[in-house]
Amino acid sequence: MSDQMYVPPAVQEELDEIVHATGGRGEIERRADRRYRIIVSNDRCRVTVDLKMTGPGRWGWGGSTLTVDGQQHPLVPGTHELGRLFRDPDGYDAAEAPPEGELDAMPPAREPGEAPVIVAQQFRTLHDRLGEGAEVTLGAEGDVWVIGVDGPRGGIRLRYREQRRDRWGMDQQRPLQIVVDGLDRTAEAKGDLAKALALMGEQRGDSATNPPPVDRPSSASRSNAVETRRSTVIRV
Incomplete structure (x- = not known):
């Protein structure tokens, strides 16, 4: 060059x-x-x-x-x-x-003050931790609350449902989804948020949300x- x-x-x-x-x-x-x-x-x-x-x-x-x-x-x-x-x-x-994949669309936006306590706490934790490295959003539809984490090369969806009256937890059927560089890495994360965040950052070896290279969705x-x-x- x-x-x-x-x-x-x-x-x-x-x-x-x-x-x-x-x-x-x-x-x-x-x-x-x-x-x-x-x-x-x-x-x-x-x-x-x-x-x-x-x-x-x-x-x-x-x-x-x-x-x-x-x-x-x-x-x-x-x-x-x-x-x-x-x-x-x-x-x-x-x-x-990994298979190719596409992140689920976020449900209608909601405010943290409307969310179940565990969901609001996780949202604030991720928002404070990731700072400007990713966009952290919150939405809900029906009985499902979703936290979205979107970075330059992919994102995560965390899904919460009411397990019993006023007891909320991760959706047991589909707790999270992660797509990085257009590839679905959900199976590798095994429902573990820390692992999902590591997968988003693994290409540069940085902390969460510093994902990879040549095929990046428009951002x-x-x-x-x-x-x-x-x-x-x-x-x-």
Whole structure:
């Protein structure tokens, strides 16, 4: 990448995040006036991601390639899987990849003062703990209260139901849902909020809500950078 070449911040951010997920070497090529190619590689693996400007401050996916030992490899769902492949190409098993998923929509918004005590307490705890790292919201519909945690790359839904008269707890059938980078990680969380928060932050090894890279749902915190889901960038 030439020192003189201008690289839009959104393109540089995508490169940095793929490099972080894979541990590979990264570079950027300018393919045309409004088109850039991200290249990340190690001794055996190489991925390219083309990004093209689709409007002021907006970028869309323009195609991807993935090779292992110089041979074409099927594209993988998201940078979590791309990191697995880069670290162990021989042991990579696509069947172990989490399924794609989409977060449940939040029910109508409600105020903490209206919520059952345990729900209001958890909402305030998450709101204070996560600060500006995530948006924490509260909603309810019927007999279900839901706390939503939404970060740049995914989110969590915590569901509460009345277990017995005036006794509330996590919904026993579906206590939480977590989707990160377009992949449903709910089964891995096993109903544990601490585990779910760790999954949201695992790509950078930070605390909760510092999730991952190349396919991120559109988010205001991301300044409309790349208009495509991360799983789509790495896998058609």
